[in-house]
Amino acid sequence: MTVDTSKPARYRRHIPRGTRLRRHDPDREGSLVTASSQDAADRELRVRRRQTGAPGVIVLELDDPDGAELPPWEPGAHLDLALPGGLDRQYSLCGDPADRTSYTIAVLREPQSRGGSAWVHQKLTTGGRVRLREVRNLFPLAPAEHYVFVAGGIGITPILPMLAAATAAGSSWELHYGGRSRRSMAFLDDLVAEGDSVVRIYPQDEVGILPVADLVGTPREGALVYACGPGPLLDAVQEQASRWPEGSVHIERFAPAEVGAPVWDGAFEVELAYSGLTVTVEPGESVLETIEAAGISCLSSCQDGTCGTCETPVLEGEVDHRDSILTEAERALHDKMFICVSRAACPKLVVGL
Structure with missing residues (x-):
């Protein structure tokens, strides 16, 4: 297929003011870094492990071995941890954002684990070390008079610090928390102590599934x-x-939403504005795979559009967003994409790589 590279006016876009650009850092073997994560990147953290009372869920408290303060975070944030074997995994922070001495995460042992949760449960013990890649927030808590929190299973973890933040802000809130059984629901005792006027528990074996409607x-x-x-x-x-x-x-x-067929079903070009390369992405190949095959290293992890690691600025073009992260309003801007899954909706994209 011959690709039109003339860039009609409707495909032209300027860099929006305030766009967070990723750049190449020659001192880090071509990897990509973001300004917001520089102070958190590549720290080794020490582990203290404890149980939650829910089978298959462990809590890890992570601190700096030298006692240094950890980078700040806000409710909804998660950690990117580098595990052995080239695995990068994301875990929601569920502790107190005001505590700069440690991070707290809860990890569910997934029956269909791709290696991450299994390694954490089997190998990561108290006194062990794990490397922090980045602290990021794709799920920030916006101001509101009232919040309706809905959590299922391990999905309670990012919600926990939001409850305290809502209370501190003077907002009212309600939590609806579902799980297979009371025994399987992590942090249940602490939540029940809040009182049934604000916390409603839905063990499926007792009351059925959450009444979402x-x-x-x-x-x-x-x-x-x-x-x-x-x-x-x-x-x-x-x-x-x-x-x-x-x-x-x-x-x-934590898992990708279903998406339909690509908007642009043929090959398309991607120009890497900062690298001086233009690559052709064929049907069935991802933008990430094509760029890496051209010798450009990119941070990535989940490969399914849920973690946000491969977020890339889009300077020109229309994006076929296929991730499970962006809101519809954010998608309409066409100023960023997650290159592990998203594609072009036009003959050519120009990206900030």
């Missing part, structure tokens, strides 16, 4: 919805909350 089916003035958990729960939240005002519903996924 009742919880978010009707928009509420001044309220925001925050949801995290398994895919079917989040799909239901998105469907039932479709009548809420734009920007009212915030979702974090």
Whole structure:
């Protein structure tokens, strides 16, 4: 296929003011870094391990071996940890953001683990070390008069610090937390202590699945919805909350949402503005794979559009967004993409690599 590289006017885009650009750092073997993560990148942290009372879930408290303060974070943030064998994995922070001495995460042993959770459960013991890549927040808590929190299973982890933040801000909130059984639900004792006026527990073996239609089916003035958990729960939240005002519903996924066929079904070009290269992405190949095959190293992890590691600025062109991170308003800007899954919706993209 011959690609038109003339760049019609409707494909032209300027770098938006405030865009966070990734750049090549020649001192780090061609890897990509972001200004927001420079102070957190590549720290070795010491591990203290404890149980949560829920089978298959462990809590890790991570601190600097030399006692140094850790970079700050806000509710909704997660850590990128570098595990052996080239595995990078993301875990939501669930401790106190005011505590700069340690990070707290909870890790579920996934039955279909690709290696990350299995290694953490089997190998990462108290006194061990793990390398921190980055602290990032793709699920920030926006100001609101009232919050409706919906969590399923290990999806409770990013919600926990949000509860305290909402209280500190003087906002009212309600939490609806579902799981297979009470025994399987991490942090349950602490949450129940908040009282059933704000925390509602839905063990599936006792009451069935979360009644999503009742919880978010009707928009509420001044309220925001925050949801995290398994895919079917989040799909239901998105469907039932479709009548809420734009920007009212915030979702974090641990697994990718279903997407349809690509918008542009042929090959397309990607120009790397800072590297001076132009590559052709064929059908069936990802932008990330094609760029790496050309010898350009890119940070990536999940390969399914959920972690945000491969976020890349888009300088020109229209993007076929296929990730599970961006909101519809963010997608409409076409100023960034996650190159492990997203593609072009036009003959050519120009990206900030």
